[in-house]
Amino acid sequence: MAENTDTAKLTIKGETYELPIHSPTAGPDVIDIRKLYGQANVFTYDPGFTSTSACDSTITFIDGGEGVLLHRGYPIDQLAGQSHYLEVCYLLLYGELPSAAELEKFERLVTNHTMIHEQMHNFFRGFRRDAHPMATMVGVVGAMSAFYHDSTDINDSHQREVASIRLIAKMPTIAAMAYKYSIGQPFVYPRNDLDYASNFLHMCFSVPAEEYHVNPVLARAMDRIFTLHADHEQNASTSTVRLASSSGANPFACIAAGIACLWGPAHGGANQACLEMLKEIGSVDRIPEFIARAKDKNDSYRLMGFGHRVYKNFDPRATVMKQSADEVLELLGVEDNPLLQVAMELEKQALADPYFADKKLFPNVDFYSGIILEAMGFPTSMFTPIFAMARTVGWISQWKEQLADPQLKIGRPRQLYLGETHRDYIDIEKR
Numbered sequence: 001m002a003e004n005t006d007t008a009k010l011t012i013k014g015e016t017y018e019l020p021i022h023s024p025t026a027g028p029d030v031i032d033i034r035k036l037y038g039q040a041n042v043f044t045y046d047p048g049f050t051s052t053s054a055c056d057s058t059i060t061f062i063d064g065g066e067g068v069l070l071h072r073g074y075p076i077d078q079l080a081g082q083s084h085y086l087e088v089c090y091l092l093l094y095g096e097l098p099s100a101a102e103l104e105k106f107e108r109l110v111t112n113h114t115m116i117h118e119q120m121h122n123f124f125r126g127f128r129r130d131a132h133p134m135a136t137m138v139g140v141v142g143a144m145s146a147f148y149h150d151s152t153d154i155n156d157s158h159q160r161e162v163a164s165i166r167l168i169a170k171m172p173t174i175a176a177m178a179y180k181y182s183i184g185q186p187f188v189y190p191r192n193d194l195d196y197a198s199n200f201l202h203m204c205f206s207v208p209a210e211e212y213h214v215n216p217v218l219a220r221a222m223d224r225i226f227t228l229h230a231d232h233e234q235n236a237s238t239s240t241v242r243l244a245s246s247s248g249a250n251p252f253a254c255i256a257a258g259i260a261c262l263w264g265p266a267h268g269g270a271n272q273a274c275l276e277m278l279k280e281i282g283s284v285d286r287i288p289e290f291i292a293r294a295k296d297k298n299d300s301y302r303l304m305g306f307g308h309r310v311y312k313n314f315d316p317r318a319t320v321m322k323q324s325a326d327e328v329l330e331l332l333g334v335e336d337n338p339l340l341q342v343a344m345e346l347e348k349q350a351l352a353d354p355y356f357a358d359k360k361l362f363p364n365v366d367f368y369s370g371i372i373l374e375a376m377g378f379p380t381s382m383f384t385p386i387f388a389m390a391r392t393v394g395w396i397s398q399w400k401e402q403l404a405d406p407q408l409k410i411g412r413p414r415q416l417y418l419g420e421t422h423r424d425y426i427d428i429e430k431r
């Protein structure tokens with residue numbers, strides 16, 4: 001990090017402490033409080049880590065006020081428009097855009113690792129058919145550590161690399177199998193002649209009874225959705241992966257923890273919740289009723305797909321996602337999709353409302369993704385598994401970066417204790 005001679009001065013009960021300030025290549029300066037507890041016997045307090053940097057990183061940068069998202073310095077709209085998911089995976093993992101030869105080798109490596117151990121098929125059959133695919137993914141991905149023992153040693157750089165490729169390659173296969181199992185159709189094996197997105201669509205939608213041809217426009221839209229979800233700084237699920245990894249847990253356990261965290265409706269589960277909200281609204285004339293509920297202080301209801309911890313401007317991913325939604329719905333001849341009409345009118349009315357404008361609550365990445373995925377034929381229960389698949393490269397890149405950090409130590413936050421102080425046990429007869 002760029003050294004900064006400035007210091008922050010903190011005075012507590014007449015004693016002044018000087019805290020180092022570190023300057024980033026972009027974004028706010030940080031005050032280094034690592035020695036504060038030892039010097040002043042105080043903790044800092046920041047529920048939800050709204051003002052706390054837990055690490056330094058070179059992978060992704062977000063400027064929430066300007067609606068900027070950079071992966072290794074490259075803007076997300078350029079990557080979504082000119083690159084493709086596996087090239088973005090290479091960029092996130094290794095820090096630079098690949099040469100043609102490097103990309104060809106990386107894509108071949110991923111393609112050749114898309115099958116899962118045949119015995120893992122049995123895992124799926126232990127779930128009820130109506131299990132949420134995210135439950136299946138948490139279970140099956142965590143169980144990968146029981147099958148791939150030769151890539152669990154986090155201190156071996158080769159094993160870290162093998163685990164990274166295995167996870168990126170196998171997540172689409174696992175997600176597709178979770179989907180097929182939930183609809184009672186046979187598993188479809190990956191095909192090495194298809195690109196990453198086409199392979200996923202083929203594994204989800206082909207059936208043994210007839211030929212399935214992947215529509216290249218849908219494959220491109222699928223690939224773009226993967227790219228838009230690839231990484232996003234220290235969001236809740238990435239922070240979960242980092243915290244799990246800080247104890248030395250194996251990569252498959254860490255990614256399973258990330259999947260579990262992503263599932264929540266405040267995070268990756270918002271794309272499913274957003275589409276369910278649009279369906280519940282049903283028609284544009286009911287929008288005011290739902291906006292009123294979202295504004296009501298006494299109602300915990302929130303507009304799914306709106307707001308963001310960091311973006312206080314448009315989420316640049318939502319802008320690209322909306323363009324994709326228009327293309328896919330036009331291709332499928334459903335440009336007058338009632339859900340899209342409701343979504344666009346909801347966006348228009350919410351952004352015209354001072355409550356949302358003042359609180360800077362804009363549509364986020366989840367607002368339009370569900371509309372595309374539903375138009376493609378995915379059930380809402382598959383929206384978050386698709387998010388998890390795409391985010392795996394971000395989790396893995398951050399996991400590798402943390403393991404290479406000489407400052408790495410187990411994550412162990414402190415607390416503001418408000419409970420009982422010492423008191424002696426009371427025998428039950430005397431209570």
Ligand code: SDX
Binds near residue numbers: 235270
């Ligand atoms: C993702 O972190 C990431 O980068 C995540 C992500 C990624 O790529 O990893 O971008 C993916 O998780 C996107 C977010 C998806 N979630 C949703 O769409 C669910 C709906 N959004 C909210 O739950 C909320 O906006 C959060 C959780 C996303 C952010 O919450 P914050 O930053 O903790 O904000 P807050 O809860 O403190 O809200 C600030 C104010 C509150 O009002 P006041 O108490 O100040 O009066 O805004 C209100 C909130 O009530 N508010 C909303 C709202 N979101 C916030 N009011 C109505 N509808 C909403 N959606």
